[in-house]
Amino acid sequence: MADLHIQINREEGGIAGQIASKLRDSIRGGRLAPGTRLPATRDLALDLQVSRGVVVEAYEQLVAEGFLVSRVGVGTQVTPKNTAGATRRPKAAAPVRARPVRRAPSAPYYGYRPTSPDLGHFPRERWLAAVRHVLTTMPSDALDYGDPGGVSELREELAGYLRRVRAADVRPENLVIVGGVAQGLSLVLHVLSQDRPLRLAVEDPTSHRQVPLLRRAGAHLVPVPVDEEGLDVRRLSGDTVLVTPAHQYPTGVVLSPSRRAALMEWAYAGDRVILEDDYDAEFRFDRDPVGCLQGLAPDRVILSGSVSKALAPGLRLGWVAAPADLAEAIRRARGELDLGSPVIEQYALAHFLRTGGYDRHLRRMRREYRRRRDALVTALAEELPKVQVRGIEAGLHAYLELPEGWDEQEVVRIALSLGVSAEPVGPMRTSPGPPAVVVGFARLPTYKAAEAVRGLKVRMSGQIID
Incomplete structure (x- = not known):
């Protein structure tokens, strides 16, 4: 059993987070080898002179992230090599080339979606202060053609933020600034599909808006079912996979620890790449956000994220974190396509991150969105108890399984007429499933829920079976 030698700073607070961070660093650095058995939570709590619950919380966080495994009768140990991709560093996957594909009709792209944040809460004054600071301090040369990979100051701040908040294993040189996750995925697929056709496994159901983008980028899509634990890794095929482990859209499922471990094993066994869309990672309501997959296997996982949900989609600011060789290829592709992102916004976001404005805004919105989610869930439980509400641990939307016989399109039509954003799930599936809709609560004030x-109950009264 390992002697952990963990030192904590009681003045900083967040003791569970400190313990998890120290253990995570020890595993990544090799001081805690795969298979190492950790002290029982009670023993470690006595050593650190903290409550046992704090240690349990830290262990559970790392189990959820895939760094630890816990079994009855065995205890808690560092994930063994055969299930943890973080312990292996094979060469990067070979690039591949696109082939002609039949294009699906484009889905509507514009307007208010169930995934949209409340833009009335955009921190205008603080953002204006950041822009003013940038315009008065940045050198004139910064306004020239710059690095297509992004402003170095932003990449530095983002790397620190992703390490601290998302448990990512990333350095500034591995980051490329892009115009949102959509562009990031397009660039990644463009790079991966250079030499051979790319078969991309995608979650089923998945956002119908994303499908045309992925196909246009050169990928042949292979649907893989999603269940209550997330993507069914046993059904995976293809060269790579696109996953949303933090909060799957539309179902809202969080990828389970066992599925995370299986996904890492799949990637390493076949020398494959995982594309991770860090969708809705900022807004976890029941616990601290689970760390990203990229932190487990930075040589196997390409991480995409943006500020679209945290701040505003219209900023068109996002990032891709990739292994060094792929990051350089993505950076070159960005330079060949459009020369990079607007620099003033990049400097402003860097300042916003550095001064703590981003963290403060997220804390405020996390509290507000949780109140709105709770109001919606409570109202549904009281008025429409036969509607099953799922996927509410995180994010800005709820997944509603409807009673048998209800029409998705009719529910959506009524919801929209009542000022509630909703989408039917049927068009997002390739396999049959129960009727369901996605409802956004970020713009639904608590008093209106x-x-x-x-109103929905009254309008659907003809289909309700008491």
Whole structure:
């Protein structure tokens, strides 16, 4: 059993987070080898002179992230090599080339979606202060053609933020600044599909808006079912896979620890790449956000993220974190396509991150969105108890499984007429499933939730079976 030698700073607070961070660093650095058995939570709590619950929380966080495994009768240990991709560093996957594909009709792209944040809460004054600071301090040369990979100051701040908040294993040189996750995925697929056709496994159901983008980027899509634990890794095929482990869209499922471990094993066994869309990672309501997959296997996982949900989609600011060789290829592709992102916004975001404005805004919005989610869930439980609400641990939307016989399109039509954003799930599936809709609550004030649900109940009264 390992002697952990963990030192904590009681003045900083967040003791569980400190313990998890120290253990995570020890595993990544090799001081805690795969298979190492950790002390029992009670023993470690006595050593550190903290409550046992704090240690349990730290262990559970790392189990959820895939760094640890816990079994009855065995205890808690560092994930063994045969299930943890973080312990292996094979060469990067070979690039591949696109082939002609039949294009699906484009889905509508514009307007308010169930995934949209409340833009009325955009931190205008703080963002304006950041822009003013940038315009008065940045050198004139910064306005010239710059690095297509992004402003170095932003990449430095983002690397620190992703390490601290998302448990990512990333350095500034591995980051490329892009115009949102959509462009990031397009660039990645463009790079991966250079030499041979790319078969991309995607979650089923998945966002119908994303499908045309992925196909246009050169990928042949292979749907893989999603269940209550997330992507069914046993059904995987193809060269690579695109996953949303933090909060799957539309189902809202969080990828389970066992599925995370299986996904890492799949990637390493076949020398494959995982594309991770860090969708909705900022807004976890029931616990601290689970760390990203990229932190487990930075040589196997390409991480994409953006500020679209945290701040505003219209900023068109995102990032891709990739292994060094792929990051350089993505950076070159960005330079060949459009020369990079607007620099003033990049400097402003860097300042916003550095001064703590981004963290403060997220804390504020996390509290507000949780209140709105709770109001919607409570109203549904009281007025429409036969509607099953899922996927509410995180994010800005709820997944509603409808009673048998209900029409998705009719529910969506009524919801929209009541001022509630909704989408049918049927068009997002390739396999049959129960009727369901996605409902956004980020723009639904708490005082309107009950009124909207009552309105839906009245309008759907002909289909309700008490």
